[in-house]
Structure formats: C-alpha cells, structure tokens
Amino acid sequence: MNTKILLSGAIIVLFGITKAQAQINFGEKALGAVQKGMTGFTFSDADAAALSKPAVDKMDAENKVAPATDPYAIRLARVFGKYTKGEFYTLNYKVYLTKDVNAFATADGSVRVFSGLMDVMDDNELIAVIGHEIGHVHNHDSRDAMKALYQKEALIDAASSQSVKISAITDSQLAKIGSAMIDSKYSRKQESEADLFAYDFMKKNGYDVNAEESAFRILAKMSEGTQSSFIDQMMSSHPDSKLRADNAKARAEKDGLYKPYVQKPIVNTLPVVKKTTAKKTTKKTTAKKKK
Template sequence: MNRWKKGLIAGAVALGLGSGMYMPAAQAASPWEILFQGAASMAYVSTALSKIDDTDEGQAEMLKETKRRTGFYDNPAYQERVDRILGTLEASPQVKRDYVVYVVPDPDINAFMTFGRVMAVNTGTMDAMDDNELAYVMAHEIGHGEHKDLVHGAKKSVGLATAIGMATSGADGAGQMLGGIIGQYMENQVFTMGQEKDADKLGFVILADSPYNLGGAPSSMAVIKAKYGDLYHEGLSKVLSPNNHPKTSDRIRDNVKRMYEYSRKQVDVKDKTVYLNKQAVYTGTTMGRYTDEMRAFLVAGKLARLAHDNQLTATSVNGNQVMMGTMSLVTADNADEAFKVSTAINNALTKKK
C-alpha cells in the first residue's frame, strides 16, 4: 500500500473514531441487527467525512497527505501568487468556508479541490494563464468546495452492503474502507456533469465579486481548449472520463452568456467580436500569448463590469490605447485602429441613450 494511503487511512481512523464511536466486532447477528449495524456504519462514514472536510485538523492532515501524493513546488513567488488570488476570492460573500492552496510541480494545466478544503494548482496552469484566468479556475474549485461535492459523492458511494461490511469488520477494517473511498475520490476526482456546471456557475459569481476581469472566465477555458481540444479531464490520475465534464467550447459559451447577463444584456461576444448594445465595437487580434478570441473576451469583461456598475462613459484615445476614464480597455495594433474602436464604442453608447 502506498505511503500516502497509509497516512490517509490513519487520518481517517483518527478523525472518524476520535469522537468515541466504535465499530462492533464480527459476530452472529440477526438480519435486523445487521441492518442496524449498517445504518450505524453509514452514520459513522458521514461523521468521519465531515470531520475530515470541516475541521482544521482534517485540513492539516489532507494538506500533508495531498502534498505527499502530488509533490510540492517550493517556490515563494508561485506560492505568493496563488495565496494572493485565493485571499481575494475568499472575500466574496459567496465563500463561507476557509481554504488552503499549494502549487504542484506539474507542467500540465490542472487544478483540483480535495477533502479538507485543500486546493492544488499545477505550475502548468500558472504558467499558461494570467491572474484573471487563474482566478476563475481557482473560483471554480472553490465552487466544488462550497458545494462539498467530494464529500457528497463519497457518501453516496457507500451503499448499504459496504456499510454492513464496515460494521462487521471492526474499527481497523472500517478505517481502511473509508480510507479507500477517500483515496478513490482523491485519485479520480469523481464529479458529475451537474456538479461541474454548478461549480462553473458559482465560480463566475465569485469572480464577479472580485476585482478580476470577468473575461478571465471564458478566456481560461479558451486556454484549455487551445491545448487539449474540446474535452478536458481534471483529476490526479488523468483517467479519461469524457462524460464528467461539459465540452470546453460549451463552457466558453456559457461564461460568455454569464457576462452578457451580468452586463445588463449590453455586452456580448460572437465570433471573436465584442458587441456593445448590439453594435460591433472591437474584433480581437492576436497579441503575444493572447489569441484574438481571448483578447475579445478580456475587452468584453471590462465593458461588462462597467455596464453592470452603470459606469459606461465616452472613450478617448491615448496613443494605441482606448481609454474609458482612467481604464485602458484595449491596446490596439496602431493609433488608427484605436480611434476606430473608440468611435465605435462611443456610437454604441449614443445609440443606447
């Protein structure tokens, strides 16, 4: 048995049985007694998982074990970045629980939430995304934590037969079974399609409560799509499970729709073009690592927040910059293009009035 699982089982036993509960030893019993033992075991599972997920002790144990499993990238700059973003996101009134985050030395784009409110973010994710995009990925994982998706899934996986087996196997056997369930969920990140969609939805709300660009939501999904195609599979084991996540293109579309609704139905993006009050005002162009689509999302994200806050005003041009007040909306390819974008936005604002 792997060392991390041994520690996990020990933690499950310590946290689950530390309250004075006990598991009855195997003995001859009537069917009613066996069913009663099974029900008691399911209650034990619920209590043990709650302790692991809700307590400071459980969080510390899971942080230690998860770091041991994935490795830990000991880089102060990377750690400071995820700590700063997490702290900003936790200021949202939607976030009721406390989280910890660490960095995994893995070049793949991935992040995950596990038991104990522990979040992990790969170096590959941090290197591929700016703060606005990374903030949405982390907000999505907080969504899983707020909904307690792992805990609910693990509880559902414990059927009556398993519970009866736990009841008749004693404390050590029960702890091993519980540790195995936790290990499976840590390893495979078993989320349903509905849970993923709900985490996307709450993640956007949390992002909107922060100062980050709302366009980071669809743009982060565009980063993932550019590398992995239309299906992206989270999880430590990277086991292909094509039905547990929405298509990445659908996640992009849904986040664009959320921006549109947030902007009071004033800002939209279609085919890499930003629309303000149904008038085309900016078509994205590639710049650096940002594709034309990503740049359109980020410009739309700025306009959407301003529209939501009723702060849309006439734009001006400063060199290649299109400005709305003191905010730079976009850096155009040249001054002439900046003037065209500025004029288009001002015309759209006039039409709205």
Template sequence: MGNVDPTGLMGAGGSAYKALSLSDDEIVAMSDESCAAMDRKNTIANAAGAYATRLATVVKAMPSTINGKPADYRVYMTKEVNAWAMANGCIRVYSGLMDLMNDDELRGVIGHEIGHVALGHSKSRMQAAYATSAARALASASGIAAVKTLTESQAGDLAEKFVHAQFSQAQERAADDYSFDLLTSRKLERKGLVTGFQKLAGQGEGQQAGALLGSHPPSAERAARMQERLDSAG
C-alpha cells in the same frame, strides 16, 4: 441521496449507508486526512518560489474562508493540468495548470473549485469516494476518532478517488455559475472563465488523469455558456 452519484455507491455494500450518513465534521476530518496524504505524495511549491508567490497574488482577492473553514491554497509541482478543493478548505493548484493559464483564468478555475465546496458538491464527492475506497472498512465504526485511524494507504486511496472523480453536469454548471458570480461580486475579471475553458478544450479532454480535463459537459460548451453570461451582463 442528495447530490451523491448512485453509481459511485453501487457494490459498496453496507458502506453505502455509512457514506450517506457521514456528518459534516466527519467529512472535514476525512478531508484533513486525504489532503495530508496528497501533500505527502506530491512536491509542494516552495513558499518563497515563483509558483507559490504567483498563486498568493492570484488569490489575494479571493475568499480566505469557505463555509467557515480557512482556505489553504498551495501548489503541487507537477505537469498535470488540474486543481481541486476539499470541504476542509484544502485547495490545491497544479503547476501544469498555472503554466497553461494566465492569472484571470486561474481565478476562474479556483472560483469554480471553491464553488464545489460551497455548494456541497465536494461533500457528496467525498461520500462516494469513501464508499468505494479502502476506507470503507470503517463502515462499522463511526465518529471523527474512527476517521483518524485511517492508515496511510487508506487515506491515500480515499484521496485519489476523490481527486479523480467527476462531478455531474449539473454540479459543473452550478460551480461555473458560482465562480462567475464570485468574480462579479469581487469586481474581478470574468473573461478568464471563457478563455480558460477554451484552453482546457484545446488540451484534449479525457486524455489526462486530472478530472479537470475530463469535464462533463465539455469545456468548449462551458466556455460558450460563460461567454453568453458575460454578454448578458454587459
């Protein structure tokens, strides 16, 4: 089962086996379809506008590839406080999050989302989303060609389930550590991991749709843990 949450597969019938047997290429193909569906649903910030320009500056020193896939950073114009990344390198940051955080805090969150991809968490999240989404109708099919037959509705449902799913506590902590280590290796400010989580805690966790605000463990606890790492690092 790896990192797949068993509760996400309960009741999925034969699609559970198919979900667990998805190849890396199929996961990437599903991510392509899901990300495209989300892009069609949301308003993407103008490349020459203030939000896209700021994000380009924020990620200039961040990875340009994740697990060999080009990193595609874009901003969704929405008040929701959220961000996510998929196995195909699709990274989306919401303008509501950018309004809330300074540049160092944004890098901390983005590094965290990159960590989920690099550590394989996004793969297991897509597997669980697939097993419980309308796309599970493909359980009897196989291969990338089958994935590309997803209807707009199926791709949209799969994307929504992926974006709003929650990672386990262990996965969240591992992604936090990945971000801390990534920022350290690139000689970037790490304090944003502390203050960023403090801001998320102040937003009232679990009160909004974004999985970022419904984190487990709570953001205040994660902020304290990052402060401990920062103090230990000197």
C-alpha cells in the same frame, strides 16, 4: 512528463497507482455495516473535512510542494491568497510543482494548484478555475463525494442510529481512498453550478468575468492536441469545455459585460531587480600659485 488536463473531477489524483492498489481488510464490523445498509446515516461538512485532511497531508508529503519563496507560490498568494474564509470552511493554498495541468479543492478547504496550469493561464483565468474548484466545496459537492466514497468503501461505522462514527484511517486506507476518489467524478449539473459559482465570485469581486470563457477555450484547444484521447476518457462525465465556454460567454452577454478577452502576460518568475551602481565623482582641485 506529458501534460494532462484533469480539471474538475479527479480531486485527488496524485496518489501513486501502485500504492493505491494495496488491499485493505475492513474487518467484520465494517462488513457488517455494509450488509445492513448505510443509506440513512448523516454526514456533515465537518465529517468530510476531517476525512479529507489526512489524505491531503499525504499528497503534500508525496509531491513537490513549492515553498513560500518560490515564484509560483508567491504568484498564487498574490492572486488568490487573500480569499481564505468561506461560509463553513477555511481555505489554504499550495502549488504542486509539476507540468500537469490541474487544480482541485477538497472538503477541508485545501486548494492545490499545479504549476503546469499556472504556465498556461493568466491571473484572471486562474481565478476562474480556482473559483470553480472552491465552488465544489461551497456547494457541498466535495462532502457528497466523500460520503459516497465511504459508503462504497465501508470505512464508516454506521451501526448506531444516524450518527457517523469514523475510526482511525490507516496509511494504506488513505491510498485506497485516493484511488477510489480518482474514479469519483462530479455530475454535469454539479460542474455547471461550480462554473456559475466562479462567475458570480468574479463578478462580485470586480474581476473580468470574460476570463472564465477564455479559461475553457484554453482547455478546449489543448484537448485537440496529443492528449485528446486521454482527456476524452478523463472528462467523459463533465460538460464539454467548448460548451462551458459558450455558457460563460452567454452569462456575460446577459449581464452586459461581454467583450473578447485578451490574455494578460503570464509571469511565474521573480521580478528582476536592477542593480544600481553609484557613479563615482572626482573633484578636481587646482592649486593656486603663490605670487
């Protein structure tokens, strides 16, 4: 599997393309809602969370998830697992065992980190990237993306007043949602604000904020490799990784915290427990001769 860099944008990328192409009959009622227009309805973070969860559950079922005893899962729990409560969301974490380089967070608080990302970033750099993804949830970007998606796909019954009533979503519709969300990218402004959220989170919790610059330098360097054309296509709506690194450096300089970051050892294996062997001691006894 070729290494892909899809950070910050394709928040649901693992639905199979062939499955995602399934046609959906939305029915006359849904089509009627589209024809009447759906620009005025309200859409809460709770609505977005309720709609995101079944899509995430589907992804978890269709991909190889690291069990709790897996070294990757243990590392992620150690690095970020203690942060579970947000202002209006509860976070849960899982690792997808794949060589792809990615991480995403959805409106229901699900955070998914690819093992390929954990292979190239140390703990502080991971915190910067995961913090960025959570920033999209915190800043309501995930909610707004879901709202726009449902407006586009006509999956919301908006016939009555301003209240959103969401009917049951079928499996084929979940695949359709996944396909559509691949094309849903955050704006440059949203990406920059999520970068700032990650920086502030690291600063508040005593982490080395210079790791954010380092994380973007890694992505920038990887984009110069064999996957550069693919990355250019996927990241076209996002700020350039080099620019984001420069912005992170400028923030640290402004706060008087800047110093070149040196990446720490990356360990995705269980610690080796040295076996200790007890030394056998033999007592020599000398028989006393009787006189």
